[in-house]
Amino acid sequence: MAERCFTVVSGDVLAQLRSAPSEYFDALLSDVPYGLGTKQPSMPEIVAYLVGGEMETGGDFMGNKWHVPSVNVWREVMRVLKPGAPLLVNAAPRTEDLVALGLRAAGFEIRDIVMWMFAESMPKGHAIGKALDRAAGAKREVLGEGAARCVYLARGEKCPGHGDANGKYGETVHAAATAPVTDLAKAWDGYGTDLAPGYEPVILARKPIVGTYVQNVIAHGTGGLNIDGCRIPRAADYGAIAGARGDSFNARGGWPKNVIMDAAAGAELDAEVGERASGIAVTRNGGGGFIFAGQKGHGPRPDTGYTDTGGPSRFYKYCAKASTAERHMGVAEGANGHPNVKPIDLTRYLAKLVLPPTREGEPRRLLVPYCGSGSEMVGAILAGWDEVVGIEREAEYVTTARARVALAETNPRAFEALIEGDLERGDKVDERQIGLFGGDNGGS
Ligand SMILES: C[S@@+](CC[C@H](N)C(=O)[O-])C[C@H]1O[C@@H](n2cnc3c(N)ncnc32)[C@H](O)[C@@H]1O
Numbered sequence: 001m002a003e004r005c006f007t008v009v010s011g012d013v014l015a016q017l018r019s020a021p022s023e024y025f026d027a028l029l030s031d032v033p034y035g036l037g038t039k040q041p042s043m044p045e046i047v048a049y050l051v052g053g054e055m056e057t058g059g060d061f062m063g064n065k066w067h068v069p070s071v072n073v074w075r076e077v078m079r080v081l082k083p084g085a086p087l088l089v090n091a092a093p094r095t096e097d098l099v100a101l102g103l104r105a106a107g108f109e110i111r112d113i114v115m116w117m118f119a120e121s122m123p124k125g126h127a128i129g130k131a132l133d134r135a136a137g138a139k140r141e142v143l144g145e146g147a148a149r150c151v152y153l154a155r156g157e158k159c160p161g162h163g164d165a166n167g168k169y170g171e172t173v174h175a176a177a178t179a180p181v182t183d184l185a186k187a188w189d190g191y192g193t194d195l196a197p198g199y200e201p202v203i204l205a206r207k208p209i210v211g212t213y214v215q216n217v218i219a220h221g222t223g224g225l226n227i228d229g230c231r232i233p234r235a236a237d238y239g240a241i242a243g244a245r246g247d248s249f250n251a252r253g254g255w256p257k258n259v260i261m262d263a264a265a266g267a268e269l270d271a272e273v274g275e276r277a278s279g280i281a282v283t284r285n286g287g288g289g290f291i292f293a294g295q296k297g298h299g300p301r302p303d304t305g306y307t308d309t310g311g312p313s314r315f316y317k318y319c320a321k322a323s324t325a326e327r328h329m330g331v332a333e334g335a336n337g338h339p340n341v342k343p344i345d346l347t348r349y350l351a352k353l354v355l356p357p358t359r360e361g362e363p364r365r366l367l368v369p370y371c372g373s374g375s376e377m378v379g380a381i382l383a384g385w386d387e388v389v390g391i392e393r394e395a396e397y398v399t400t401a402r403a404r405v406a407l408a409e410t411n412p413r414a415f416e417a418l419i420e421g422d423l424e425r426g427d428k429v430d431e432r433q434i435g436l437f438g439g440d441n442g443g444s
Contacts, residue, residue, distance in 0.1 A: 002363035002386040006377060006405050009391045010398045013069070013369040016391045017076035025367040025389075026222050027086050027354035028077060029376045031342055032099060032369070033066030034092040035059075041098070050105045055098055062339055068099050073369070074106030080367065084209040084216040084223030086354045088114070088202050090342070096201045103205050112258050114202040116346060118321055119264030125194030130178070132185040140178035140185075198265070202350065204258075221356055230256040230353050232317055256353065260317045260346065270311025277309045319346040322375070326418050330407030331373075336400050338373035345419045347379025355383055363387040374401030381408040382415060 009016050037058025041049070049055040052072045060066040077087075087108065091099045100110055133140050180189040209216035209223050216223040231253035261269070308314070322343040327336045356364050363386035368376045371390030374397075380388045390405075392398050408415055 002361060005387045006381060006409055007389050008371060008374065008398055008401045008405060009389060011391065012393050013391045014073050014076060017080060020080045022079050023082045025081050025085060025365045026356050028081060028367045029088050029351050029354065029380060030369050031090040031372060031376060032069050033060050035068040035095045035098060036061040036092055050101065068095060069102060071102050071105045074102055078106050078207060081207045082220045082222045083207055084220055085207045086225060087205040088350045088354055091201050091203055093201060100203050108205040109208060110203065110205050112204040114204060114258045114260060115199045116202060116319060117199040117259065117261040117265045119262060119268055121197045123196045125192050128191040129180045129185040129189035132188055133181050136182045138181040140181050143177040143179055221359055226353055226355050227256060228252055230349060232256060232315065254315055257316055260319045261313060262320045263318060266313030266318060270313050273311060275309055275311060317349055319343060319349060329414060329418060330404045331400050332403045336373050338397055338400065341373055342375040344375060344379050344415050347376045348382045351380035351383035351385060355385060371401055372397050374404040377401060377405050378408040378415060382412050
């Protein structure tokens with residue numbers, strides 16, 4: 001078995017990558033800066049960005065001075081990855097196009113966008129009616145206590161809105177309910193400027209393969225996704241119909257999809273659609289539920305598929321947002337102050353998706369630039385990666401990431417138990433989806 005080695009490098013991503021060896025890493029997993037400042041880039045700025053300049057979006061959310069990775073960063077990533085290496089890059093809906101363009105400009109192929117969907121989120125933007133009254137200098141009638149509407153405070157948890165130095169979320173969420181006063185405000189009451197976030201995109205890209213994908217796998221050991229390692233377990237009864245075929249059935253579960261959801265999103269979907277029997281995703285002869293005559297030489301016989309029933313959420317991987325306990329676990333000072341901590345269940349799943357098979361004597365190496373407090377690194381350790389290199393510029397987050405990585409290395413069960421405990425906390429979720437990683441952290 002290859003020796004395991006996990007390192008958090010302190011410094012700027014571009015500078016650190018320049019000293020890394022070529023064609024060293026098998027894959028990349030990164031929650032890069034999103035560039036969620038208020039500035040919309042102009043066409044000349046986008047063109048300058050595509051030829052290597054810094055993309056100026058006015059920084060990132062909560063006043064952070066972070067830029068989306070430049071094309072020069074992606075060019076260095078291209079150099080240090082093996083041909084065919086997959087990349088999973090977290091982004092935000094508003095600026096995902098810029099990140100994906102940067103990847104393309106550096107020569108990467110965009111293969112897919114994975115959607116991580118969640119039901120609970122902070123509302124965004126401004127209430128137009130309120131703003132109109134404010135502009136007119138009108139004093140609105142106070143109707144009730146706003147804090148009572150906060151889902152976090154109602155659960156006895158700290159509201160993430162309190163972390164915003166500008167009080168922006170606090171104002172939106174905790175402001176007391178008021179009635180419009182001016183005619184214009186009455187007309188625009190209930191109108192806002194933005195939607196609430198319900199998903200985060202994860203860009204799936206790939207360094208171009210050399211030759212065919214088979215030649216690439218033989219020469220470089222890269223070029224595939226770990227489908228069986230990430231299948232969605234399904235309760236099924238293969239063979240329930242005597243003599244039936246199982247073309248659309250796999251005992252290890254359903255093919256991983258480009259949608260992941262949290263329990264609440266799954267519950268909403270199930271409630272909307274209701275209980276349904278499974279369909280069969282194979283070609284039919286147009287009626288009667290038979291596979292097209294002659295397919296695989298078996299003639300027209302029914303395909304059982306998965307004979308299960310349930311809500312549509314059973315087709316998807318389940319992943320909740322990071323709980324407070326998970327965010328802080330293993331942190332030396334007792335508090336993880338990063339504003340963008342990703343759930344380990346999600347990072348573990350994504351890391352497993354890009355994990356190649358074991359190779360005798362050669363470690364499988366994952367690159368995690370912009371590693372923040374280390375959530376992607378922890379997920380990668382649990383997923384079975386042998387060598388993980390994270391890069392982070394802020395000293396505070398480097399310290400936090402090192403502490404969390406040390407705990408994941410010495411006691412991975414601590415994280416796993418928390419993830420499983422989270423699910424037991426009362427979240428509504430199909431049990432068949434929970435079992436995905438139960439006691440199985442190796443590659444397949
Ligand atoms: C979106 S956060 C990643 C958070 C991570 N998912 C976690 O769970 O902690 C992006 C990180 O990139 C870091 N960063 C921004 N620009 C950087 C640069 N040029 N070099 C290294 N790190 C950088 C920021 O300090 C921040 O921690």
